[in-house]
Amino acid sequence: MATNPMHQFHVHRIGPEIKIGNFDISFTNASFFMVTSVLTILIFFYFGTKKRAIIPTKIQLIAELTYTFISKMISDTAGSKAKPYFAFIFSLFIFVLFCNMLGMLPYSFTVTSHIIVTFVLAIFIFIGVTIIGFLKHGLGYLKLFVPSGVPIILLPLIVIIEIISYLSRPVSLSVRLFANMMAGHTMLKVFGGFVVSLGLIGGWLPLSFSVALTGLEILVAFLQAYVFAILTCIYLNDALNLHH
Amino acid sequence: MLKKFFILINLFQLFSFEAYGAEEGMPQLNPEYWVSQIFWLIVVFTILYLILSKFILPKINGNLETRKSQILRNLEDAQKFKEESEKKIKDYEAIINEAKQKAKSIINDTRKKINEDIQVKKNHLEKEIESEINKAENEIKSLKLSSVDSVKKIAFETSSLIIKEILNADLNSSNVSAIVEDVSKKKLDKYL
Numbered sequence: 001m002a003t004n005p006m007h008q009f010h011v012h013r014i015g016p017e018i019k020i021g022n023f024d025i026s027f028t029n030a031s032f033f034m035v036t037s038v039l040t041i042l043i044f045f046y047f048g049t050k051k052r053a054i055i056p057t058k059i060q061l062i063a064e065l066t067y068t069f070i071s072k073m074i075s076d077t078a079g080s081k082a083k084p085y086f087a088f089i090f091s092l093f094i095f096v097l098f099c100n101m102l103g104m105l106p107y108s109f110t111v112t113s114h115i116i117v118t119f120v121l122a123i124f125i126f127i128g129v130t131i132i133g134f135l136k137h138g139l140g141y142l143k144l145f146v147p148s149g150v151p152i153i154l155l156p157l158i159v160i161i162e163i164i165s166y167l168s169r170p171v172s173l174s175v176r177l178f179a180n181m182m183a184g185h186t187m188l189k190v191f192g193g194f195v196v197s198l199g200l201i202g203g204w205l206p207l208s209f210s211v212a213l214t215g216l217e218i219l220v221a222f223l224q225a226y227v228f229a230i231l232t233c234i235y236l237n238d239a240l241n242l243h244h
Numbered sequence: 245m246l247k248k249f250f251i252l253i254n255l256f257q258l259f260s261f262e263a264y265g266a267e268e269g270m271p272q273l274n275p276e277y278w279v280s281q282i283f284w285l286i287v288v289f290t291i292l293y294l295i296l297s298k299f300i301l302p303k304i305n306g307n308l309e310t311r312k313s314q315i316l317r318n319l320e321d322a323q324k325f326k327e328e329s330e331k332k333i334k335d336y337e338a339i340i341n342e343a344k345q346k347a348k349s350i351i352n353d354t355r356k357k358i359n360e361d362i363q364v365k366k367n368h369l370e371k372e373i374e375s376e377i378n379k380a381e382n383e384i385k386s387l388k389l390s391s392v393d394s395v396k397k398i399a400f401e402t403s404s405l406i407i408k409e410i411l412n413a414d415l416n417s418s419n420v421s422a423i424v425e426d427v428s429k430k431k432l433d434k435y436l
Contacts, residue, residue: 091293094296115272
């Protein structure tokens with residue numbers, strides 16, 4: 001069982017079974033790591049905003065750098081109109097980042113390696129962005145599917161492609177994050193298993209791979225959080241500033 | 245060695261396939277806890293969003309703003325101080341120039357005054373010397389004049405005595421004096 005690389009993704013109940021109607025909403029290890037991530041974030045930002053010094057302390061500097069990083073990312077990709085959604089995108093980025101990073105701890109659980117979690121986030125973004133688009137532009141938002149400068153003969157085809165690509169956004173957004181996380185952790189586990197099975201003589205090669213992969217996975221954990229946030233910004237940009 | 249390595253990998257794979265059998269495929273696709281995950285995700289993310297947007301982000305934003313304004317204010321202050329110091333330097337230079345000019349004028353005034361003083365004193369001295377000279381000259385003149393009379397008298401007495409000795413007779417004194425007068429008139433001019 002310990003050598004099964006998929007075992008780490010198993011969800012199991014912690015504590016009593018909680019049911020609302022037919023739905024089982026028991027507290028699981030996934031819920032535990034969601035709560036842990038949020039608590040870590042809140043503790044980090046509590047200390048990051050506690051002193052409010054003019055010359056920032058180290059933790060304050062990190063908190064402020066994160067703030068300016070996200071703020072700049074939003075204003076660069078979606079412009080000044082996206083300011084009301086700053087808090088949401090910030091929460092999204094920091095939540096995904098901390099879930100990814102906590103997943104890098106040995107024996108922990110990676111919340112974002114579950115398609116259902118990433119898909120709920122992505123579908124929420126998708127629905128939210130679509131609503132914002134229709135509220136801002138009315139039916140004019142449908143112009144998003146009609147790119148300018150396309151010959152009329154090609155238009156029906158292009159519109160269909162555009163609609164499909166628009167509808168596949170939540171799928172691509174969620175699968176990208178989930179697949180990256182799952183693949184990385186599976187790979188780490190596989191190489192970890194090699195280390196054990198090859199023993200003292202042959203285990204050094206997969207061990208060094210394991211070390212290198214851990215570094216890579218930390219990079220991927222950050223990168224995927226960033227990609228998730230920036231794609232949200234790009235979708236938001238489509239809804240706020242209709243370019244087509 | 246390499247062969248051994250591959251055999252080991254194969255062995256491992258055998259074991260792991262056995263393990264795969266125990267749990268089927270991807271646990272992610274098992275819908276048993278989907279509702280639970282969705283529920284907890286919504287709860288946890290909403291809490292995170294609310295706390296971040298209501299408490300933490302405004303705090304960070306406020307702090308960044310105060311820092312920005314503080315920096316701006318400091319820059320303004322620095323500019324003000326710079327201008328002030330420049331003004332002070334100008335004032336200082338003006339004061340120095342004024343003092344220099346004052347010193348110059350004082351030197352000039354003093355020099356003028358001293359020169360005038362010297363001139364006045366010189367004039368006074370010259371006048372005094374002149375009057376002294378005049379006085380002395382007058383004295384000499386009067387002395388000379390008075391000396392003529394004494395000379396005449398001595399000459400008269402001497403000549404009367406000489407005549408008396410030689411001639412042994414008294415001559416008329418008026419005659420003698422007339423002669424002496426006459427001679428002295430002719431000769432005395434040479435000495436006076």
